[in-house]
Every structure is written in structure tokens, then in C-alpha cells.
Amino acid sequence: MTCPRYIPHNAGICKKCWDVKTEAERELLEELNVLKAKSDFLHLSSINHENNSKSFTDVVLIASDAEAVTPPIHAHKIVLVSRSPVFKAMLENEMEESHRSIIKINEVSYEVLQNFVNYLYTAEAIVDEQMACDLLIMSEKYQVAYLKRQCEKFLASKLSLEKYLKFYVLAHQHNAKHLLDAALTKIITNMDMVTKREEYKELVKSDPHLVLNIHETYFSLYVAETSTRSTV
């Protein structure tokens, strides 16, 4: 937006431009309220909610965490297939006669699975850092792009020196591009400190290719910077 009466010396904005901005803000607020109401309408009650726990469910999910036996989580096929292309392929290829399917999910705790399924109904999750890591893994496995993006965002906001490499490895393993970029930027900016850390030394042993990737990125940036400087 340009303000024809803007005068740099007294840093003034004309009343007309101000009013246009105020109107734009009012319209945004209105749009926001409409979307909030729509979102509330589309929100399906959490299946964790006691009353709803078994209402018309047609599928059961079981967290198969090592040898532990965990309670079944009742859900609706329509919700699973709407949210995840993996569940869609899995359930739509089933024999039509099987009215009630059981899906066993390996290497996940009951708590994580419950949170994951709950998210598919509500688009909401109360997460700590560990839960966000676990949900990121689940969302990649079941291709729930929206949840994955939320987890990446949350984890990127928690990046600290101790976690740069941990999150970088996690993001690499689970194809989380946004988190990978965020962690890589932090690592490169703090290369001196990162390379001195114990986690770095361990990563060199366990996954040298990943460490090489960091150095190559660092190198290419360094070269770019140096060449800019030389041109100047």
C-alpha cells in the first residue's frame, strides 16, 4: 500500500490510508471468525471422549509396543481413510465382508497411538517434545501431511544446541524437510560448537554420510560467501 501523503520527516501516514488498513483488519477478523466457526463445525468429537468411545466404530487399532498388551482404540474407517492415504489404501483393499477390522501398529506406545488417532478427529494435540517426535514419525508413516507439518513447526521452535543434531537426524530419517532445513541452518551457523559435541562424534561413527552432507552444505555456503567477497 502506498500513502500519497506520507512525509518521511515527521513519519506521518495519512488518515485515508489508516482507515483502509483499519477496514482491512476488520475484514480479516470477520473472515477469521467465519473460519473458526467452520472449523468448530467440522471438528469431530474426540474418540477419547467417554460417551463417544465406541459410537458406530468399525475399526480397532492396537498399539503393539514390544510385548505389552494395550487396550484397543476404537475408531471409524471414514475418518482414517479421509485423513491418511495409507489407511485409505489399507482399508479400501480389504474384503468388503469384514465389518470390523483390526489394525495392529508396531513400534508405537498406546499413548502415542491414542494421541495420533485423536488428532485425526480433532486436528488438535497436546504435545511435549517427545510426543511431537513420536507423532512426526507416525504422521510420516501414515502420510498425514498436516500433522507432520505441525510437528515440524513445533520441534523447529524447540531447537537448541543440544538438539540440533538430534532433530537433524530425526528429520532426515523421517523425511521432514522443514525441520531438516531449520536444523541444518542452525548447525551451519554454529559449526564450531556443534563439531565439539559428543553427539557429533557419535554421528560421525554411526552415519558418516549424514555428517558429510552437513560439511558439504557448509562448504558450498562458505565458497559462495568467499566468492561474493572476492567480487566485492
Add this chain to the structure above:
Amino acid sequence: MTCPRYIPHNAGICKKCWDVKTEAERELLEELNVLKAKSDFLHLSSINHENNSKSFTDVVLIASDAEAVTPPIHAHKIVLVSRSPVFKAMLENEMEESHRSIIKINEVSYEVLQNFVNYLYTAEAIVDEQMACDLLIMSEKYQVAYLKRQCEKFLASKLSLEKYLKFYVLAHQHNAKHLLDAALTKIITNMDMVTKREEYKELVKSDPHLVLNIHETYFSLYVAETSTRSTV
């Protein structure tokens, strides 16, 4: 927001206040994008969509429009009960054994029912005026408050001299307070013209109480106005 450097004569707004407003707008836009993504995530594919037409459905709705035989509309109980307390009561009181229920809905066309069910999945409907009236009736019957509000809003935006009384009657019959208020305001502001119309004369015959209600509101406003004038 106050602007300490606001000078009425040249109608200027200081740069600082302008920046605060710009930041507020940026935040609103960001919030809007988050909500849009959430809404898209929660959106269930329309059941009208070919691929989804029968996926895991457990209930069938049939529009019973006079004697006409209309195609069944397949749906999911979880969606119906989540959106409508009436469907909730109806379906949750069913015997548990009935895996596939049939709900016959009287006095509604196939097209309206299809649009109504589709709305329960998507929170979206392409409507003309007649469809908005029909959906308003359905939303009142099945207590889908959000859809009802949308229909009222749409119809209120279409108010014209020919429709003041029609919409007023519709709103009264189907308990649509917002539309009722909007129509009543228009009627009272244009009493002279309204009382000359054919629809008015017909309404006097068919529902004198409703007409009396208009006059009473007009009278109470007139008295209020006169008393204000006398005090001044």
C-alpha cells in the same frame, strides 16, 4: 489504539502506530492461514463424490417427497451424530444390532436432502435462494445450528420489498431469530409500502397474530421515538 502523534489538522498517523497495525495484520493473516489448513484437514470428502459414495457407510437416507421414489443417499452415522443432536438421539437409541439403518425423511426433495447431507460433511453448499430456504428448514428440524446461521445470513442479504414478508413468515415458522430480526427491521422501516402489498393482505387473513406482532413492534418503536422527542 491511540496515536500520541496524531494531529487532526493534517490527519497524520505516526509511523510507530502504523507499524503496530501492519504487524497486527500480518499476525491475523498468519492465524487465518493456520485456520484454513485446519479446516481443510477436518473437511471430510463429500459423499456425493463418486469414489466415496459408499465407502464404509452405515446409514441410508431417503427423501420421501410425496410419492416419488428417489435414490438412497449413503452416509456415516458418526458424521450425522456429530453434526446434529436430532440424528444423535435418533441413532444412539437404535438397537445395537442394526448395522445398517434407513432414515426416511418426509417432505423434502432428493436434491435438498443431498445438499443437506453434503453440507454435514463439508460445511459447504452452493445455494440459490430457494435452496437456502429449504436448507434453513432442514437445519432447524435437525438442529444444525451452523448451517441455519449460514442460511439466515444468506437470506438476510437477499431481502427486498417483495421478500420482507415471505422471509419474515419463514423465519417465524422455523425459529430463525436473526432472519426474523432482519426482516422485521426492514418491514418497520418500510411500513407504508409493506401494508399496501398483496402479501400483506393475505397474511392478515392467514395469520393475523403475526401481523399484529409487526404492528406492536412498530408501535413500541414509534412511542419510544415520540417520547424521546418530547423530552428533547
